[in-house]
Structure formats: C-alpha cells, structure tokens
Amino acid sequence: MQYVAGRAGAILRIDLQAVRDNYRLLSKMLGTAKCGAAVKADAYGLGVVEISRVLFEEGCRHFFVAHLEEAIVLRPHLSLDAAIYVMHGSPVGYEAEFLEHRCIPVLNSAQQISAWRELAASRQQQLPAIVQLDTGMSRMGLSTQEVNDWVANPELSSGIDIQFLMSHLSCAEDQSHPMNRSQLHTFQALRSRLPTCGASFANSSGIFLGTDFHFDLARPGAALYGVAPVAGQPNPLKAVAHLQGRIIQTRDIPADTGVGYGLTWRSQKPSRIATVAVGYADGWMRSLSNRGVAEIAGKTVPMVGNVSMDTITLDVSQIDAAHLQPGALVDLISATNTVDQVAAKANTIGYEILTSLGLRYQREYSDSSTTISHQTNA
Incomplete structure (x- = not known):
C-alpha cells in the first residue's frame, strides 16, 4: 500500500537538518x-x-x-x-x-x-x-x-x-x-x-x-x-517531527449535540466540527480524547469527542471557513505544539508519541530546508 502526496490522510515531515544540529550540540557537550x-x-x-x-x-x-x-x-x-x-x-x-x-x-x-x-x-x-x-x-x-x-x-x-x-x-x-x-x-x-x-x-x-x-x-x-532531555527546563534541542492531518469535512451542529463514539462531548452552543484523517491507528492516542489540541492558521483549537481508529474531531467554530476546506492541513505536532506538549496531554512521554506514529502517513524528509525525499512505510 502506498501513501503519497495528496492521497494520504496526514503528512509527517521529518527535519533532517534538525537531527544534524541536535547531534552537533550533543557532541559538543560531550x-x-x-x-x-x-x-x-x-x-x-x-x-x-x-x-x-x-x-x-x-x-x-x-x-x-x-x-x-x-x-x-x-x-x-x-x-x-x-x-x-x-x-x-x-x-x-x-x-x-x-x-x-x-x-x-x-x-x-x-x-x-x-x-x-x-x-x-x-x-x-x-x-x-x-x-x-x-x-x-x-x-x-x-x-x-x-x-x-x-x-x-x-x-x-x-x-x-x-x-x-x-x-x-x-x-x-x-x-x-x-x-x-x-x-x-x-x-x-x-x-x-x-x-x-x-x-x-x-x-x-x-x-x-x-x-x-x-x-x-x-x-x-x-x-x-527533539524530545526534551531535562524535566522542567527549556529544551535546547530542535524539533524534528512536524505532523499535519487533512480535513475530510466540516459540519455545523446545533447546541446540545454529541460528537464521536460514546458522545463524550456535547456542544454547549451551535458549533462547527472538522473531522481530520488521523486516529489511534496512526498513533494518535485515544488518551488525547477531549484533551488534545490542534493548530489551524496559527490558532489553537480543541479536540472534542473520542479519538477514533481513523479520525479525530475538532471544534473549529472560531476558524475562518477559508481554512477549513476538504484537504486543508491542520498542525498536530509543531514547533508550538511540541511532541512533549502532546505527550503531557496524553499522560505519557515524548518517546511514546514518536514511536507510536503510524504507517499511513506520507513521510517527507527535508535537509537544509530542501525537500529531499518522500518515503512510504507500508
């Protein structure tokens, strides 16, 4: 099975230059x-x-x-x-x-x-x-x-x-x-x-x-x-992984409407919900249900409802519709929502978040800001 640009539900970008820089920093310390x-x-x-x-x-x-x-x-x-x-x-x-x-x-x-x-x-x-x-x-x-x-x-x-x-x-x-x-x-x-x-x-x-x-x-x-090495201190290392999921669709729902398996979240007012093609089969942990966040156009939006096998749902009521078209990307792991921050919301550690990332992403590697390869893990 191939997951290629445009068809994959999410893109995992791996910054090889950041890996180089992190290795250089650690080598200098040693x-x-x-x-x-x-x-x-x-x-x-x-x-x-x-x-x-x-x-x-x-x-x-x-x-x-x-x-x-x-x-x-x-x-x-x-x-x-x-x-x-x-x-x-x-x-x-x-x-x-x-x-x-x-x-x-x-x-x-x-x-x-x-x-x-x-x-x-x-x-x-x-x-x-x-x-x-x-x-x-x-x-x-x-x-x-x-x-x-x-x-x-x-x-x-x-x-x-x-x-x-x-x-x-x-x-x-x-x-x-x-x-x-x-x-x-x-x-x-x-x-x-x-x-x-x-x-x-x-x-x-x-x-x-x-x-x-x-x-x-x-x-x-x-x-x-890029995982923080010392608890409670600023992370001197560069982020390596950047995960983006694709919006499948959005829908407007009235107040007091349940979302997702088990209806564990209900809207308190009319809301707009975006469904994104990432789930626990992709390593997006179920413990992030009603706890995780994503970023769209520089704004943080909450994850609402339970994480499903293949999808998550976001409350995007405050986001302009121009950023919510099918196929648009939302940031799940980024420089401002780091792997350690995601891990904290999932009640785990950054190691587990990274090693759980699934096989269905389009993987894109870059080095010195130049895209060098696309890899599919299948």
Whole structure:
C-alpha cells in the first residue's frame, strides 16, 4: 500500500537538518567522549535509514538498536566502519548471525556471555561485544553476583573483545534524583574490578548530568529527535517531527449535540466540527480524547469527542471557513505544539508519541530546508 502526496490522510515531515544540529550540540557537550546514537524502533518512529545516514555524515560511528532484526535491516545502509550494537544481545541460538551481518551484541547476562564465548572458541577468534552491568535499574545487565563470579573466574570472558562496559540510567531526566549519583558510583566500583576497556553510561538525559557521566561513549536517542532531555527546563534541542492531518469535512451542529463514539462531548452552543484523517491507528492516542489540541492558521483549537481508529474531531467554530476546506492541513505536532506538549496531554512521554506514529502517513524528509525525499512505510 502506498501513501503519497495528496492521497494520504496526514503528512509527517521529518527535519533532517534538525537531527544534524541536535547531534552537533550533543557532541559538543560531550567534549572528547564519542557521541553514538540510539536508532532503535525505526529511529524512534522517524525512519532509521534516513536518520542513520545523516548521523553517519555528521561523524557518528556507533549505532544502537534493540533487536537483531533491526541491525540486519540497517547494516546494508551503513559502511562497515560504523558499528551496529544490538542492545538485547542475541536471541538464543542466533549468535552466528551477528558475524554474518557484521553487528555486535550487548551481552546482558552470564548466559549470553557464555554463548558468545563458545562461538569465539569455535571460530578461534576474538569476537567484539559490549557487556552491560546492572547498576540499579533491575532490567538488563550483569547482577553484582554475576560480576563477582566473573572476577573470580576471568576465563568467563575468554575470546571476547570487550569494547565497552555499559549501564543505563533510570532517572536521568530528573537531575536532582539521588539515583543518578548512586548508579554512577556503582558503575565506577564495578568497572574497577573488571577488564580495562571503554565505558558507556549516558543516555540523552545523562549527557546533561555533566562530565562525570560522559565516560568514553554516550548513547543519545530521544534528544536527537527533539524530545526534551531535562524535566522542567527549556529544551535546547530542535524539533524534528512536524505532523499535519487533512480535513475530510466540516459540519455545523446545533447546541446540545454529541460528537464521536460514546458522545463524550456535547456542544454547549451551535458549533462547527472538522473531522481530520488521523486516529489511534496512526498513533494518535485515544488518551488525547477531549484533551488534545490542534493548530489551524496559527490558532489553537480543541479536540472534542473520542479519538477514533481513523479520525479525530475538532471544534473549529472560531476558524475562518477559508481554512477549513476538504484537504486543508491542520498542525498536530509543531514547533508550538511540541511532541512533549502532546505527550503531557496524553499522560505519557515524548518517546511514546514518536514511536507510536503510524504507517499511513506520507513521510517527507527535508535537509537544509530542501525537500529531499518522500518515503512510504507500508
């Protein structure tokens, strides 16, 4: 199925120059530390091939995905001097595919280390990897007991070329949270007992915690795509995503008329309602029902009624009819209604808004204010 200009119900514009500028800002903040990039989940929903290409042009050589399948998709689009790391490690029994597709696992458990060590022995070569340490998030990585076992038995990592030890911050967006320093101290203590190699600790928000957290390699993700890295502070990053939906039709309704499934909104006076071709099937969350807003001709209009699978409805009573013709575009994510503001109204985070963006948009990429491509995800 193809979604092309004029036929698609909405347009998702992705500003690649903003991605470049965000990467440059983060790289400058990191000083001598390298700036990698988390491009998992299709680069947070914005297109992993296009995003990774411009990041590579900006000097990024460390790319992080979650699944092996994501690495296999990305590998043909990056030269071999770019490392692609798979943060979940290998699915059981698929270790050899990492060699076939020139990608590198993040080893998160003693079992994953053992399987990688056995593959190295069978190939009679040193195999690269990152080893993750759990410093308090209790999600992935070697536990303290597993680190103790490794220290007592150094041969457990025989045949493994450990490029980095890494861990992941759980509360970095809250700069005052005591867990940040606690995790840092734990990471430093564990590293001191393990083989000497590089270290990777900071995610997007972690970069803003200061140089103590930077180590050798940072792994920003959301910040590259314009999501605010520090709660309650101005966002220094540029917006990357701009979402516009098309008006299907407008109708005038009398007072005390219900709108949408469940009739959860009723007009208090005669009103004009515009129906827009974006719904929860496109990642426009149902939690935005009666809470979200859109922008038309520079004016904010409320979303009324429940979000449907394919449509939303807006109260456009204050908008001139010239801006409400079928096919006209309304702004849903913009520089003045940012992904973080949309997320707040949906009671979620900007990460979820971006990664939920659906497959039915006409996708338009621009670089240095010049439109360079249209992509359809189908």
